[in-house]
Amino acid sequence: MSAPTHQPTESIDLAITGMTCASCSARIERKLNKLEGVEAAVNLATEKARVQYAAPLTVADIVKTVQSAGYGAAPLGSVPTAAPATLERPGSPAGSEPLTGPEGSAGPVRQSGDHDEHRAPEPAPEDHLAHDVAPADSLRRRAIVASALGALVVLIAMVMPVRDALGGAGPWLELVLTIPIYTWAAWPFHRAAAINARHLSSTMDTLVSIGITAAFGWSVVAVLTGFSDHLYFEVVGAVTAFLLIGRYIEARAKAQGRSALHSLLELGAKDVAVLRTDGAGAWREHRIPVEQLSIGANFVVRPGEKIATDGTVLEGDSAVDTSMVTGESMPVEVSEGHEVVGGTINGHGRLIVRATRVGAETTLARITKLVEDAQMGKAPVQRLADRVSAVFVPAVLVIAAVTLLLWLVTGHGVTEALEPAVAVLIIACPCALGLATPTALLTGTGRGAQLGILIKGPQILESTRTIDTVVLDKTGTVTTGEPVLGDIVSTFREDAVLKAAAAVEQGSEHPIARAIVSAAEDRGIDLPRVRSFTNLPGQGAEGSVNGMTVRVGKPDLFEEVPAHLQAALDAGTGTTVLVGWEGTAHGALTVADAVRPTSAAAVSRLRELGLTPYLLTGDNEHTAAAVAQQVGIDHVQANVLPQDKHARITALQREGRVVAMVGDGVNDAAALAQADLGMAMGSGTDVAMESADIVLMRADVDTVAEAIGLSRQTLRVIKQNLVWAFGYNTAAIPLAAFGLLNPMIAGGAMALSSVLVVLNSLRLRGYGR
Template sequence: MSIDSVTDRAEAETDVRTVELQIDGMTCAACVGRVERKLGKLDGVRASVNLATERATVEYPASTPVDTLVETVRKAGYGATELRPAADSDVSDSAVADDTALRRLRTRMAVALILFVPLADLSLAMSLVPSLRFPYWQWVVVALALPVVGWAAWPFHRTAVTNLRHGTTSMDTLVSLGVVSASAWSLGAMAFEGDRPVLTGWDAVLHPSGPLYLEVAAGVTTFVLAGRYFEARARRTAGRVMRSLATLGTDEVTVLAGGTERTVPVGRLRVGDRFLVRPGERIAADGVVDDGRAAVDTSAMTGEPVPVEVGTGDPVTGGTIASGGRLVVLAQQVGADTRLARMIAAVERAQTEKSATQRLVDRVSSVFVPVVLGLAVLTLLGWLLGGAGWAGALAPAIAVVIIACPCALGLATPTALMVATGRGAELGIFVKGYRALETTRAVDTVVLDKTGTLTTGRMTVVDVAVAGGGDRDALLARAAAVESGSEHAIAEAVRAHAVAAGLDVRPVADFVALPGLGARGVVDGDVVTVGRPPEDAGALAGHLRRWEEAGHTVVAVHVRADPADRDHGDLAGLLALADPVKDSAPDAVAELLAAGLHPVLLTGDRAAAAHAVASACGITEVVAGVLPDGKVAHVRALQEQGRTVAMVGDGVNDAAALATADLGVAVGSGTDVALEAADVVLVRDDLRVLPATVELARATMTTIRGNLWWAFGYNVAAIPVAMAGLLNPLLAGAAMAVSSFLVVTNSLRLRKAAGWADELLGGVPAEQPATVAGDVTPSPSPR
């Protein structure tokens, strides 16, 4: 797929818009399926609803008002509001709302627990030791139970009634029906039957009778509330990374206009505005330094602890902090276009998308509740026909309803994927969708670009050879003087090397750029030419041959004393330049190999350069000298061989290959085109995050399989046991809550996935350009 085809497709879809809706009132996967079906009945509308985040991502035609989508959800029995791009205040309000809902849930759970403990103790004592009974002890039980089954369980009853009005069912229908049935039967038994014979010993525990169903109803309410509380805590924990990212923004910015400073809300900042950043302030938008110098703390964005020195012309990123200097920045990307905003949007999209596994779970759950209700009715009728009576028939029917609540089923996939997304963000891994995690686990071949991916992407002088025993520093100073008039990457590398060496770089006169050859200028009266090396390097031929074989880029420096002479002059020396391999690249490749993945180096550079990098990194398969279309063709060839391919790159020339691969991975320092084409973005400039991505994906899918195995296996095994009358409704409620708790706990273990990568967050120094000749490789071509 070419870049042009991607653009054409995007233009063809301009009439399709996307909106995120906050959905209130969902309690299980059946609710998810209902909302998706209701929205899907609208013409041209597609919806993906996530239970864990309580959000719906809806694609809809431009002709359909968002209010129509909201009203459709509300008619289905749920609350819905449109989510707009997050500002700091929005994030704060969201966090406050989450905390408020969590406190309310905790209060209901606490009240239920406080009343249930004495209720259970009293009922058990009255059942096991009838001699302990006192007058009206049943009414004490009622007094303890009613606040639990009424007020504490009210959210379940409210949702069940709402569902009933819309002719639907959900997990809350099961909970409410179980609680109401147990309570109603108990009160009816007390009113019309008086004290029934009570079993003693373990028979009383396994087969309660009469008013003892009240503690069953209270116990179910308590256990379900406890499960909901821990689920809510898990959701809040998983969402902290996104909220912490959003708080990296700033509310106000000081704009410079007409020589005056004016403080305005950051939302009013526009591209092309010049804004002031004082020491200690956060940079409000992505841009270029227009004036000033400062050290910028980028740790919040990249994890690198060492501040980056920036000056006029250097790019800066919104959300980072300027320290030790004052900057005037020219805004280039503002609002939703900033890198920080795109990262936040990527995490939000990842948390609202669903995997193929979760879509399957939603379909199963949408029919699960009606089936369970049918089984409960059959259980009740079966026991009645078997002569058990209403008391004996009601207990197993209630147990079936309670044990089948699909909490664990609905949470099995989204909680694991949410936690994995948050863990990835901590490591500097931003996953654009859940499909990427599923694909990452299946990857067996990793195709790596060279420049900017395995290497730093910055040319560096690695060696100098001087003819006739001349002065090395003088040669470098003259070369740097001429290159000060050029903007080429090689020129920048020569200048940077001379400055770092503390050399006195003299002014250049009569500078002339020589396209395809180099540059020429007059330095201290001598004409100095910097460019391609000659075919005959004389005494320096050995250096030239050795460096070219090593894959270095070689630049020749010629000097002549007579300005009128049209010749280049005498060969004064040679400079060897290279793009250093990243310090983390060899370790990253070794980790990929250890994980059973096959690395391939795919580059447009020369074969010698590619093999030099491959040798330094431990890669055996190299494809060099290919253009962007050639990269796409090679990725497709690997796919035709049955391989699942991940492409890792950073440049515009990698975008088509990133889009073609099964999984596109872009390094965070890459171009916008590469970042948009990729499925995963590695924010840290440390390739060891790549194998950590694979390990995290594998751990996530293993966790999901474990969760689903438990959720499905639990229901399949427990429902027949309940139908057979072998499961006390109280124990059923406890087991159902424990099932959800185990799924959430198992998912939270992903917070420790790829634990070896935590050292990347703990102060690994920023990478420095390599200076060893064997660890470098040339630019694609000399001038």
């Protein structure tokens, strides 16, 4: 009877060195997942592994396992999986002080209870050297040398006038020029192939090293013995140069794909001016590193400075540029009591802010963590590529050997048989296959973060492809969630009625009262002082205005309600209150939740994506219909209680619809979880955002369409990359085996295929511009 499998309880991110292709990442992943209680995902593009593990395994055991596969590994941090990263709405109550790294850093931390054996050992010198893949500048130098010398070799070997002019010295000159190419420029391929061979494995580097070694070895022997005039020095030079150039371009392009995440990491302020009292009790500014900032500290933000961390404005008025965090293009006005987010840029005013979250608990840190988590994952379409990559290189080695033997047994000479075999080895390198998914995912999620769209995982991309219905919660999603005064129906001047109502409502904190007072202030109406204010529970309020008792509220407060005012009450397009005096109602004021200015255009865009929008609300049918008409939604479900939202989503699914739900409140959490795709507004609650698959940092329905469009485009790019990678290898290997592909052309084509995959992924950087 086998021992029970341990459930993963902790997670570690590892930086992996030495990976060059999909078979590398697949082998590391396979090796780790053989450990009991381990779930591992290895990402070639980010050069990271995320490993979930359980005791008695330690980080040291995991690192040793990676090293035993022939690669280098170093832990980036240890975090408990029981507490997944979620986003807190700016303005939600600050929780307990977060665990942070040294000096309050925002990075991953060692948990209490961790022991020294959880720390990974330093990699052995040989492993570190063997798998420290040449950085971009080293690749560039090797590519330049290989290209310069390789061009001369090709000139000597293939340009007849030059070849004839050199005569017998030509082959020897080719040998001299090719030696540094083979031994120094191509050293990364040989080194990786040798280490992999020591671990009884093979990768792309194995194919390259064997291919150019066969061509170089044959040519050296031919020059030294003179038994053949067929030399392949130009193949060694051209193939090595092509591959190095391709790998250099690929490294640069991958770095560009990570730039969006890097820009998030660089957003935070480096230092901050905190306010502290001196010995005399006066407040003084002290500039400290932002890592030393603690919850509850007051700090100063001058015009043009970055806000150091999430907090509440204590003093000052300004406009804050939140574009890099939320994607919102227009500055947001803030004043005393408003919440601000760390990493955003203060505009024209001086602010004093009290820190409410620091380190790993800040909005920016949580956004970064969500993006990193998404980039570490794998889309379902990647699984097929991983399975193919695991057997691809050994299969190619067999195909190359069979190609050589078949050419020999069919009466061809060794020289004729060697060329197609070498071409098979070189053309078949599965770089493009390994880069197809992670580079697109890297770029797409990074671009999403810039637009204020946080895609929680690669599997979400597949969900967006099948969605055909979008259910929009009305309050706070299609509408602003803040009531505003709409229609006024009165027996005489509107301003007089509004003035009387607002004068009484000055004494109330009810949302409807605030909407009426705000509307009067916007019209520049001077409000008289109210005396003898009385709240009438369940009915309204009354007060003495200029010596006359004015009532605001329900019809029961009045002895007489004119017919046209009663008609306004019956219309039901919002919440309508009456205002009057001396027992008679003289005006009807309708307060309704304001529709967002962008909602109508956003709904139209959803339709263009082939989606059917539904409006879900707890309001009455009249109000729901009025909002739906404004934004262009045909399907409305009104009078929906919070506990019924989940059931409505389920009902749509039973009708065969694939449903996306968009909401922002606690009462939306169950519906978000039930939906095939849950999308939470970033202005909403933590519970809603934790239940969602996509978090929208901008409270705007337009981001719904933008998020679905970006997700679908990312998935489309992944599929384009995979089709190209699979199709390229499927078509190219037979051509090479039948001798229809020169090894030099094969080298160039292989390098170009990887570059094309990465460049195709980088197109996502321009999405939404």
